[in-house]
Amino acid sequence: MNETDPIALFLDARARAVAAGSPFDGTAAVLATASLDAAPSVRWVLVKEVGPEGFHVYTSYGSRKAAELEQNPRAALAMHWPEIGEQYRVEGPVERASAERSDAYFASRPRESQIGAWASPQSQPIASRDDLLARVRELEARFEGSPVPRPPEWGGFVLRPLRIERWVNGAARLHDRWVFERQGDGPWKVSRLAP
Numbered sequence: 585m586n587e588t589d590p591i592a593l594f595l596d597a598r599a600r601a602v603a604a605g606s607p608f609d610g611t612a613a614v615l616a617t618a619s620l621d622a623a624p625s626v627r628w629v630l631v632k633e634v635g636p637e638g639f640h641v642y643t644s645y646g647s648r649k650a651a652e653l654e655q656n657p658r659a660a661l662a663m664h665w666p667e668i669g670e671q672y673r674v675e676g677p678v679e680r681a682s683a684e685r686s687d688a689y690f691a692s693r694p695r696e697s698q699i700g701a702w703a704s705p706q707s708q709p710i711a712s713r714d715d716l717l718a719r720v721r722e723l724e725a726r727f728e729g730s731p732v733p734r735p736p737e738w739g740g741f742v743l744r745p746l747r748i749e750r751w752v753n754g755a756a757r758l759h760d761r762w763v764f765e766r767q768g769d770g771p772w773k774v775s776r777l778a779p
């Protein structure tokens with residue numbers, strides 16, 4: 585394990601959390617965005633792909649989070665795995681994932697989730713649950729017998745981390761905290777923070 589590479593540390597911690605029974609395969613995270621006038625908002629998401637290129641989240645490009653990310657393309661993620669007593673915080677600029685990457689992830693999803701992505705104008709007002717279910721039935725009929733393509737209004741964002749903090753629960757409030765920071769694709773600089 586390379587202790588100076590926070591992505592490798594993150595992936596190792598997530599694997600330990602999954603082995604210890606973490607729900608959602610350890611992918612659940614809180615995503616913070618901010619509007620142009622700096623009002624923050626948060627919501628849970630699943631961070632499905634993590635690697636040197638960043639942290640990938642998939643959503644509707646018509647959603648509130650997407651509108652905020654387009655206007656103010658910076659975000660923060662927080663993951664907590666109580667099973668292993670670790671928290672990670674990730675911050676950095678965000679951009680849309682490539683269409684190829686979004687296509688590949690969409691294709692890997694269960695068919696009912698694919699239909700759901702077409703049916704739901706995420707974050708927009710809708711008249712009723714019945715209207716939503718009627719839309720699902722229409723779309724099931726429309727795509728019957730063929731693969732469901734990715735809706736143009738649905739896809740990924742990738743957060744390119746410039747700051748990652750690892751927090752490890754300790755006795756008597758004496759937790760361990762390390763912050764990893766870098767400029768662009770430069771090397772990570774590590775410091776220990778007081779808990």
Ligand SMILES: Cc1cc2nc3c(=O)[nH]c(=O)nc-3n(C[C@H](O)[C@H](O)[C@H](O)COP(=O)(O)O)c2cc1C
Nearest residue numbers: 612627628629630642643644647648649650706707
């Ligand atoms: C555990 C959990 C995981 C979720 N994962 C996602 C996700 O990966 N993508 C997504 O768009 N919404 C996900 N949601 C729903 C979001 O929390 C949120 O309700 C939705 O994205 C609309 O948020 P917005 O209006 O701020 O854009 C998840 C909710 C929970 C509780």
